[in-house]
Amino acid sequence: MSASMSGNTASSSSSKKSLKAFSDDIWKNKTAKINAELFTLTYGSIVSQLCTDYERDFAKVNKQLYSMGYNIGVRLIEDFLARTALPRCDSLAKTSEVISKCAFKIFLNVTPQIGNWSSNKDSFSIFLDENPLSEFVELPMDAARELWYSNILCGVLKGALEMVQMDCDVYFASDVLKGDQTTELRVKLNKILKDEIPAGED
Amino acid sequence: MSQKIISPSTSVNSTAHPGSTGYDYTIGPQQTLPELPVSSSTTGGGIGGGASTAVSTTLPLPSVYNESLNPNARNQHVSLSAYAFLFQELVSQARNASKSVSEIELRLHRSGYHIGIRLLELLNFRSSVSAGFGSSSSSKAFFSKTAMNPSGNALALNGSLSSTQDEPSLAQGISHMKRRDLKPVEILQFIHSTVWSYLFGRVSDDLVKSSERENEFMLIDSAPMLTQFISSTNVQCDFFVCGIIEGILDSASFPCNVTVHSVPEPNFEQKVVFVVKFEPQVLEREALRA
Amino acid sequence: MPCYFAIIGALDNPIYEAEFTSPQFNQFPPELKELNPFILHASLDILEDLQWQTHPQSGAGTETSGGFLRSRHSSSNSNCYLGKIDHFYGLAITGYLSYGNMKFVMVHSSNSSNGTPVPIDDVAVKSFYQEVHELYVKTLMNPFYKLNEPITSPVFDKRVRLLAKKYLAK
Numbered sequence: 265m266s267a268s269m270s271g272n273t274a275s276s277s278s279s280k281k282s283l284k285a286f287s288d289d290i291w292k293n294k295t296a297k298i299n300a301e302l303f304t305l306t307y308g309s310i311v312s313q314l315c316t317d318y319e320r321d322f323a324k325v326n327k328q329l330y331s332m333g334y335n336i337g338v339r340l341i342e343d344f345l346a347r348t349a350l351p352r353c354d355s356l357a358k359t360s361e362v363i364s365k366c367a368f369k370i371f372l373n374v375t376p377q378i379g380n381w382s383s384n385k386d387s388f389s390i391f392l393d394e395n396p397l398s399e400f401v402e403l404p405m406d407a408a409r410e411l412w413y414s415n416i417l418c419g420v421l422k423g424a425l426e427m428v429q430m431d432c433d434v435y436f437a438s439d440v441l442k443g444d445q446t447t448e449l450r451v452k453l454n455k456i457l458k459d460e461i462p463a464g465e466d
Numbered sequence: 467m468s469q470k471i472i473s474p475s476t477s478v479n480s481t482a483h484p485g486s487t488g489y490d491y492t493i494g495p496q497q498t499l500p501e502l503p504v505s506s507s508t509t510g511g512g513i514g515g516g517a518s519t520a521v522s523t524t525l526p527l528p529s530v531y532n533e534s535l536n537p538n539a540r541n542q543h544v545s546l547s548a549y550a551f552l553f554q555e556l557v558s559q560a561r562n563a564s565k566s567v568s569e570i571e572l573r574l575h576r577s578g579y580h581i582g583i584r585l586l587e588l589l590n591f592r593s594s595v596s597a598g599f600g601s602s603s604s605s606k607a608f609f610s611k612t613a614m615n616p617s618g619n620a621l622a623l624n625g626s627l628s629s630t631q632d633e634p635s636l637a638q639g640i641s642h643m644k645r646r647d648l649k650p651v652e653i654l655q656f657i658h659s660t661v662w663s664y665l666f667g668r669v670s671d672d673l674v675k676s677s678e679r680e681n682e683f684m685l686i687d688s689a690p691m692l693t694q695f696i697s698s699t700n701v702q703c704d705f706f707v708c709g710i711i712e713g714i715l716d717s718a719s720f721p722c723n724v725t726v727h728s729v730p731e732p733n734f735e736q737k738v739v740f741v742v743k744f745e746p747q748v749l750e751r752e753a754l755r756a
Numbered sequence: 757m758p759c760y761f762a763i764i765g766a767l768d769n770p771i772y773e774a775e776f777t778s779p780q781f782n783q784f785p786p787e788l789k790e791l792n793p794f795i796l797h798a799s800l801d802i803l804e805d806l807q808w809q810t811h812p813q814s815g816a817g818t819e820t821s822g823g824f825l826r827s828r829h830s831s832s833n834s835n836c837y838l839g840k841i842d843h844f845y846g847l848a849i850t851g852y853l854s855y856g857n858m859k860f861v862m863v864h865s866s867n868s869s870n871g872t873p874v875p876i877d878d879v880a881v882k883s884f885y886q887e888v889h890e891l892y893v894k895t896l897m898n899p900f901y902k903l904n905e906p907i908t909s910p911v912f913d914k915r916v917r918l919l920a921k922k923y924l925a926k
Contacts, residue, residue, distance in 0.1 A: 296546035298691070301537075302581075302665055303544045303552065308899025309580040310556055313573075315900070317563060332555040343547055371548040373541045396544055400897035402530045402909070407900070416555075443527045488910035494793075495760065495773035496913070529911040530894045583856060583903055587893045590855040637886040643836040646855055648808055717766075717856040717903065719807075755808060 283361060287369040290347060295370055304399045311413060322410035329412070333419020340371070341424040352428070356453055359430070360388050363421070363451075372396050380448070387452035389437065395447055403441050412436045417449060429457040535636050537592060550695040557696060557703055570701050575709035582713020589660055590644050591636070599639025646718075650744060650752065651675075653718050654683055657711055665710070666691045681744040685711070688734040702726055704738050711740060721745040758784045759924055760792040761916070763892065764800065764859040765904035771858070772907045776920040784865055788847070796861050799842035799849045803859055806838050806851070836889070837882040848874040852885035854892060856903075860885050884923035891915055 311329070318324040344367060353359040360378045368374050374396065380389035397414045412418075418434040425432045433452040438444035489496070533539070560573035647653040658673040676682035693703040708724040715722050722744045729737050763772040773793075777784060784792065806812035812835050835853070842849040844863075852860040862881070866874040895907050 291545075297543035298546045298549045299665060299667075300541050300544045303549050305581045305584060305899070306549070306552060306556065306577070309577040310552075310559065312580070312899045313577060314559075328559075332559060335558070336551040336555060340547075340551055371545050373544055394541065396541060399540060400530050400533055400894070400899075402898045402900065403527065404900045408527060440528055488908045488913045489772050489774070489906060490908060491770065491773075491906040495762070495775045529909070530898045531891060531909070531911045531915055533894065535890060535893060535897075580899070584896050587855050587896055591889065591893050635887055635890050637883070637890045640886055643834050643886065645833060645835050646853060646857075648810065648835075719857050751808060755810075 283365045284369075284375075286348075287366040290366075290370050291373060294347065300373070300396050301399070304396055307397050307416070308401065315407065315411075320406060322407055326410070326412050326415045329415040330419040330422070333416035333421075334423040335419075336416070337420040337423020337425075338427050340420060341427040344370075344424070356385060356388070359425075360390075360451070364390060367424075376449075380450075382452075387450065390449040390451065392447040392449065398439075398441055398447075401441055408442055412439060413441050414439065414447070421449070421451060425451075426457070431455050431457050535588070535592065546691075549692075553692055553703075553706075554695065556706070557701070561701070567701055571705040574703060574706040575712070578706040578709020578711075579713035579716075580709075582710040582715075583717040584713075585661060585664070585710065586714045586717050589664055590646075590656075593660065594642065594644040595636050595639045596641060599636070648755075650683070650720060650748060653715060653720055654685070654742065657714060658685060661710075661714065662687075676741075679743075681746070681749055683742045683744075685740040685742065686737070687740070688731075688737045690736055690738050694736060702728070704740075708740060711742065715742065715744075720748050722748070758865045759920065760784070760796065760863040760865075761920070762793070762796055762861055763888075763907070764796075764861060766857060767904055768797075768800065769904065770906075771904060772912070772916075774913065774916060774920075776917065776924060788865065792863050795844050795847060796849065796863055798844070799851070799861065800859065802841050803838065803851045803853070803861065806841060807853060807857065809835075811835075812838050837878075837885055839878055840876050843873055846873060848876055850876060850881055850885075852882075852889070854889055856896075858892060860888060880923045884919055887919045887923075888916055891919075 310332075311325070314325045314328055315322070318328070347370065348366060350362060350366070353362055364376050364378050368376055368390075374392070374394045376393065377391040378388055379391060381387070392414075395414055397417070401413060403411060403413065415436065418436060421434045422432060425434075431454045433450075433454060435450055437448040437450045439447050441447075487496075556577060557570075557574065560570045560577075564570040564573060647656055654673055658670045662668065662670040670685050671688045672684075672686040674684050674686070676684065687707075690704055690707070692706065696703045704726040708726050712722060712724040715724070722742050724743070725741050727739050727741065729739055731737050758775065758777040761774050761776065762770050765771045770793075775784070775789075775792075811833075836855075838851040838853065840848050841851040846866050848864045850862050850864065854860065864874045864876060891912055892907075895901055895909070895912060896903070901907075
């Protein structure tokens with residue numbers, strides 16, 4: 265399997281299919297699962313508790329969610345590499361594909377779309393058609409402007425990418441919860457970090 | 467502005483819903499059935515200025531009422547490891563915000579309680595729905611039927627609403643509501659079977675009544691799912707599950723106190739017992755009913 | 757028939773209220789309108805009594821007073837919909853309990869002013885309550901909603917009124 269993974273983006277049409285099949289197989293046969301609604305409800309209780317703790321200072325809530333996500337991301341990447349044994353991505357395009365088709369799939373069972381590439385190919389967007397974090401959520405009026413409800417995802421991506429030597433900015437550009445057309449996560453690569461520590465397992 | 471000092475927890479920018487401003491307990495019941503005033507003169511009425519500028523150019527905020535309670539309406543699972551990561555953060559968030567172990571446990575308990583009160587309504591309501599109702603392909607066909615059913619103008623009255631009613635309500639698939647549980651044993655069995663299966667994919671390992679105390683029951687879990695990844699020794703993270711249990715019992719009007727105790731056994735090192743201690747009034751009510 | 761509907765929380769506080777009236781429906785007589793909340797609250801004691809009875813549902817059309825002694829001929833084994841629980845002059849009061857013991861209560865008025873009791877269409881009224889129950893469950897699923905807080909969403913309000921039109925406008 266991993267042999268077909270190493271092809272560059274030019275051959276992505278064939279690797280795309282196999283990456284999907286590869287991820288579906290991991291999800292179906294090699295992943296312990298839990299009720300998605302418990303996940304949704306637990307996250308909901310975290311966010312609503314933070315809003316109370318920070319006295320509805322939503323900028324602080326966003327920041328806290330981000331940092332919780334970061335803590336998750338730096339640990340999650342090891343789990344991810346151990347389960348997939350994928351080789352290092354040789355391009356940001358490849359990275360984006362692995363994030364959407366593989367990482368989102370085997371953790372959250374969704375496959376978001378990738379798009380909105382910048383002209384110099386250093387940033388892209390992840391469009392979440394389905395978001396298991398935000399089912400049954402209706403933002404209160406005072407939160408609708410500032411709160412990025414699913415901001416924990418930004419932190420997760422930031423932390424995980426940093427552990428594979430990619431220094432990125434990750435942020436929400438829009439969210440259907442706020443009345444936007446799409447839920448769009450923006451990822452911008454700043455630089456590849458020096459390879460001081462070996463990435464993940466090996 | 468002054469009447470908005472108490473910020474409503476669930477409300478939507480009124481620009482999105484001309485013709486209705488929702489229930490306001492400071493005013494009381496509002497009259498009439500929806501007669502649609504076509505003018506959007508209520509735009510932004512009375513709501514603090516800031517919010518309306520930010521959302522004015524976008525779609526109406528989505529509403530929970532447009533989502534389906536049907537469990538088949540969306541993905542049913544996420545990976546256990548995703549949940550484990552989230553749960554670990556819930557625990558460390560509680561730890562960072564607390565000064566003592568008991569405060570950490572209290573916060574975990576509170577998070578669980580938030581979930582328990584929701585599960586009581588959700589799971590009972592769902593089990594009232596006849597099996598197979600609204601599943602997959604039939605739901606689309608059902609939509610066209612319901613869309614035509616209400617006497618024409620009910621929907622014509624309100625264009626914006628008709629477009630959002632794309633799922634039949636689950637209530638239409640109910641012939642008999644599941645009974646409310648009236649006895650402590652009944653509601654505990656609901657937790658032991660329905661709730662445990664929903665949360666952890668299996669019933670709990672046992673439900674027993676205390677032989678010493680009349681108001682005590684014990685739910686036993688030999689391999690608690692959520693805390694298997696938590697290595698902490700001093701904090702009992704299953705207080706989260708205590709909160710779920712207590713939230714269910716409390717809102718079903720069985721006020722009680724739920725605690726958890728580790729009882730490691732050779733083959734089940736993480737085995738726990740949840741002890742449910744009902745308040746005296748629950749037993750008094752039982753005695754009256756008997 | 758004009759109706760006054762309320763959801764009463766665990767602290768006996770209304771979390772939602774609505775009057776279903778329209779030109780076709782008639783209005784509440786002015787002298788009764790103001791009394792509705794009091795009439796409704798007066799029946800809460802009966803409802804709390806029925807709450808813990810094994811077979812609380814009153815037989816449809818039974819017209820004895822008192823309300824809570826009629827428990828024999830319930831058409832189903834259900835104990836969420838309680839049927840007609842009380843009456844007050846020409847008004848009938850029906851009740852429904854959610855699993856979290858939110859009290860759904862409605863005062864039904866008749867169009868005639870001669871004091872004859874309002875007939876209750878149990879099937880329609882029960883369907884109305886069950887649909888509103890579903891809307892309530894959705895309200896509760898929102899993590900930002902706190903138990904026993906007023907439901908201020910305009911969408912909820914609109915949905916409830918459409919349901920009233922569908923099930924109660926007769």
